[in-house]
Amino acid sequence: MTTTPPPPQGFATQTTGEAPGGAPPGRKDARGRFRRRTADAKARLSSPWASGIAIVIAILWTIPTLGLFITSFRPSGDIRADGWWNVLRTPRFTLDNYRDALAGSTNMTEYFVNSIAITLPAVVIPISIALLAAYAFAWIEFPGRNTLFVAVFALQIVPIQITMIPLLSQYNTWGLAGSFWAVWLSHSIFALPLAIFLLHNFMKDIPPSLIEAARVDGAGHVKIFFKVLLPLLVPAIAAFAIFQFLWVWNDLLVALVFAGGPDVRPLTVFIAELAGTRGQTWHLLSAGAFISMVIPVIVFLSLQRYFVRGLLAGSVKG
Amino acid sequence: MEFLDNTRAWLAYLWAPVSTWLLRPDGAGHKFLLMAVAIILFVVVMGLILLMVDRGRRLPTWVVTLAFVGPAVAFLGFGLVYPAVRTIYASFFNRNGQEFIGLDNYVRAFTQSEFQIVLRNTALWVILVPLVATLIGLVYAVVVDRTRFERVAKTLVFLPMSISMVGAGIIWRFMYEFRQEGATQTGLLNQVLVWLGLQPKQFLMDTPENTFFLIAVMVWIQAGFAMTILAAAIRAIPDDIVEAARLDGLTGIRMFRYITVPSIRPALVVVLTTIAMATLKVFDIVRTMTAGNYQTSVVANEFYTQSFRARDAGFGASLAVILFILVIPIVIYNVRQMRLAEEIR
């Protein structure tokens, strides 16, 4: 009476046919293809035009950041005196900007902890809610489905600023104002329209035949969602998770409004304040900006690998 | 009655330390624990909802739908729809919401001498940023796809996304900074002009091209987003299509034009739409770099300025409503695309 009923036959073959790690069918010869396509790509890139374009874009995109990076190690007097590209002519480097930024009025590790404590739930919660909603919009027939979806999609345009007063007064009534809960809730709400829109689009790319097959085998929506769709969506989820992570990590506005005192404030608030009341210490900002970039870059680098692998696994279309 | 009162008092007495623990975390360990509690609590609640749906045999569709869509709709209704409706309502009132003034705020917006320029700028932003960022992201994704340097190359273009708006503001200050002719230039672009033997230029002040220099900042940030999503889509193109095209003799630009782009069309629509939406809302760049001066303002910046600097809530609300209206073309375009996709399916 407590054992779960055995999964329907067709469904079972579908899932057990997968490679460990939840990759879908079709994975097996993906690897062979990959090798072949890599060879093709090498041939393609030997085209000087393609390499030229890639190099130009990469340089254009990196120069501004490089400038900031070099600037962050220069004494404030030098920053004003000449451009960072002259750094080799006057090679004076200092860690003062970093020291001063880190030795600000409050312990910086606390802001780091706050940023992490804010970010993780603010990524997990909206993605979970959005996954469920996106599934319904993509695969459950219900009256008014398209209208509702378009409405949710259009809500992306609501500026966060107009929600500040109504949300804050509500949190106040609930006694949540200024706590982590208020920040988590707000981030989750603001992320939902885009999350639903993106995940819905990914979900619709999944061949209907897979869902149909599972349905015919008697699987309910919950089972289809967890057993068929979720494994296929790993790359899409990873992709959105990266962006949601970045947006939350770099967010200043929500933090300013909903994160009460210094106990809850994330790193961005601390860095924005580094400029000083009258903007006279803005050279510290360059160091501060780099400190706050560290975690996002690490997250991107570590997720990127996973992300690319996941996407290959998802290439089952057609 | 005393019994009930005591029960209530006991519950309050027992709840007090719990709520303190939940609301006022103290120290890093406590914060991380609270974070875990929040995630677990959330997962448990969602799990319970789904479990109930799954267990209930032959539940009507609306119950299942509600379980899936309900949480999202509740969050959105509370957090976005209600404030949006309030804003629409407020846009018909005066600066502190105490006097009904009909459409006066809208009349004021459209009769202001500078508002035509604001609308023109907004149009430029919302057309150029998505197109240019997507084009660059796409081209880059194609040319670095499966090369030896792919990871490094992608990281370089992705980097701007990981910088906060505050950081981006400083970075581009170092690019556009102006010093008079003859003085040492501290802005890279002006230094380049000087090296080329040209006059230094006030990049942010010379209208109308200054709007394009601001747009460049947003493109710089968003290209990484386009690149990441499109690179993923390119990888998902079925190999047989590529093979077949190759057998037909397609290479290089024609392969790009006739195979790559059509195959990733849905992803392109998603990227264009997302960037367009983000662009309509963005005001930080304009606000930190020119504060909307020198004819560079956009609707979102005007909205912010009126609501929070001039403290004219009614006028600010009407500008937010204009933003809502500006998004309608994007919504219609997407609905069309959705219909097309449905037909193909």
Next chain:
Amino acid sequence: MRTTRNRGLTAVAAGGFALALTLAACTPPPEDSPAGPGDDGDRDLAEGCEAFEQYGDLSGTSVSVYTSITAPEDQPHIDSYTEFERCTGADIVYDGSREFEAQLPVRVQAGNPPDIAYIPQPGLLQTIVRDFPDAVVPVGDLAESNVDEYYDPSWKEYGTVDGTYYATPLGANVKSFVWYSPDAFADAGYEIPETWDELLALSDQIVDDGGTPWCVGIESGDATGWPATDWLEDVMLRTAGPEVYDQWVDHEIPFNDPAVAEALAAVGEILKNEDYVNAGFGDVRSIASTPFTDAGFPILDGECWMHRQASFYAANWESADPDVQVGENGDVFAFYLPGATTDESPLLGGGEFVAAFDERPEVQAFQAFLTSPEWVNAKIPEHPDGGWVSANRGQDMELYASPIDRLSAELLADDDAVFRFDASDLMPGEVGSNSFWTEMVNWIANDKPDQDVLDDIEASWP
């Protein structure tokens, strides 16, 4: 099977809980007995705490303070409260934000205000009091009697809205200063001008000697333009006089009144004169793109001679060169922006005001403390490099480390000086922190004609 047993267990647990609750409910829970104010009357006052006795014992309480003053200037504030915290036992939770002006009304409207806010503009105080009646608590008796005793009545006036006294003064600054290099002036044989005409004559002489007299910058992020409004206000006080200035602030004369046009033209004689500006930065337009924080720095290189900016600019020199000496015989110093004649010495200035949003005794006590000479005298030594001034007349002038701060404090305390508050801070937000700023930027960057500028600002007056 397992489920059945689980059910049994659950039932037992639930029953036990219910029983416990039933038993418990027969007796009320133990009362919390926090150390309420005054319940340990025999507490000895800590050493040196005599001046704090009047505030009573505030142990276990806390006061939240929300301000626009952020790092690094926040630390002197936080440090100046330590005695209050030690002696009364209250905990002061300081929170500074650069977005203060935008966020305070949001928090007030949402019903989540801080206990105390430092408001830098009386105009913002008026808006909050009028838009959200009952949000701001009128100043308590102790604080009000302090203000009556230690401050010029005009300072009480700025914190009064519609006849009720709402906010007490905190810091002050004097804006009518021109920064210069004493060494360079001595070398060139220039005298410090004492009338407006002498100032213009000096400027001409510098031009004749091949220099560019003025360096100006009005860029300030999203508040770009405010330093230009200070110029107009300072000159307005000199060309039109304090009475007309007051009418202008209260909108009894329109913004495009001929008196204002005259003042703007006088400002234009300097700011829009290609010979006079913009030393070290470029042409007239470069004024709009030069950060006000950096605008005075060419003085250090000898490229520029004069820079008009408030007393707080003293703290900025350090970021150009950490070894800069500010003083009459140092690298830089400031002279008073002269009046039309030597008999007139109008003074433009600004300051912050303390508004309370709660009536709790610790909040009232803290507000009163901030009006006391004890606090001012504790605050001044926190600024060894200068940059902070009070208008409190109970202060000890000897404490000022910076000669400019001391000069400012003396000017503020001088009964003969005609002090006027920064007009843009008094005007409604639509003008004072919006159209006034942006139109001054247009005036400089796009060479918008004087009359159009004034007409457009007048049109934006609510």
